[in-house]
Amino acid sequence: MITFKDVSYSYTPGAYALQNISLIIGDGELVAVLGENGAGKTTLVKHINGLLKPQSGSVIVGDTDTKKSTVANLARRVGLVFQNPDHQLFAETVEKELSFAMVNFGMPPEEVTKRVNWALEEFELAKYKEKPPFLLSGGERKRLALASVLSYDPQTIILDEPTTGQDDRQKTRMANLFKQLNSDGKTIIVVTHDMEFVANFIPRVILISKGKVLAEGPTEEILTQKEYLERASLLPPQLVDLSWKLSLSKPSISFEKVTSEALRMLEESRR
Secondary structure, X not given: OEEEEEEEEEEEOOEEEEEEEEEEEOOOOEEEEEOOOOOOHHHHHHOOOOOOOOOEEEEEEOOXXXXXXXXXXXXXXXXXXXXXXXXXXXXXXHHHHHHHHHHHOOOOHXXXXXXXXXXXXXXXXXXXXXXXXXXXXXXXXXXHHHHHHHOOOOOEEEEEOOOOOOOHHHHHHHHHHHHHHHHOOOEEEEEOOOHHHHHHHOOEEEEEEOOEEEEEEEHHHHXXXXXXXXXXXXXXXXXXXXXXXXXXXXXOOOHHHHHHHHHHHHHHHHO
């Protein structure tokens, strides 16, 4: 379990990036953190792996107070994939990038090899095995950064804008992987602006605006509330927008529900 209790943080005096944040992310949850640019999303998740420490309040990961733990200790349990992969990649080759954390954690060589091979295949990077990471495309570097974290198997995985630069096929593969990891008991936290990805694949949303939690709850409940989305300067998912334009009484992120309701209204109009 990850617990934020009255957490505040500012980069400059008087300007809060986070203000009195209190929330709980349970073990094995799959949750999205949404909000406008500058809302505090990345600042929030950096508190989970100890890159940032609360200036007031506390963050507890499992039974560990992040103020009392090093980043190195938390990193074994909490993997963070940065929004910009170039801030994360550094090794001479893709293969060395994938193996770096595992070698430093002292994993047996045969286990390292097994996990590297899995990552190369899962993220379609095998043909780049001996290439320097910075010769890869932006989307490929994004996948490599994700693979380098997943390969050492942390209990909690945080992904900052993971779908950026990915086509629909890669997004679907990614979603299926997240769901599989989640079904295996992993806690998955996705920071994103990709409303369609959230609507289709993520069951719970934490909505942040101006450093505060604006709302949290089931995805369909949060993403169909016009007031919340407007306050967070977010565009609704396409099906919700369609629901509103059709003036449906119950906006939905489900294609089946929107279609059913629209057909019902059409039938009523013909009577």
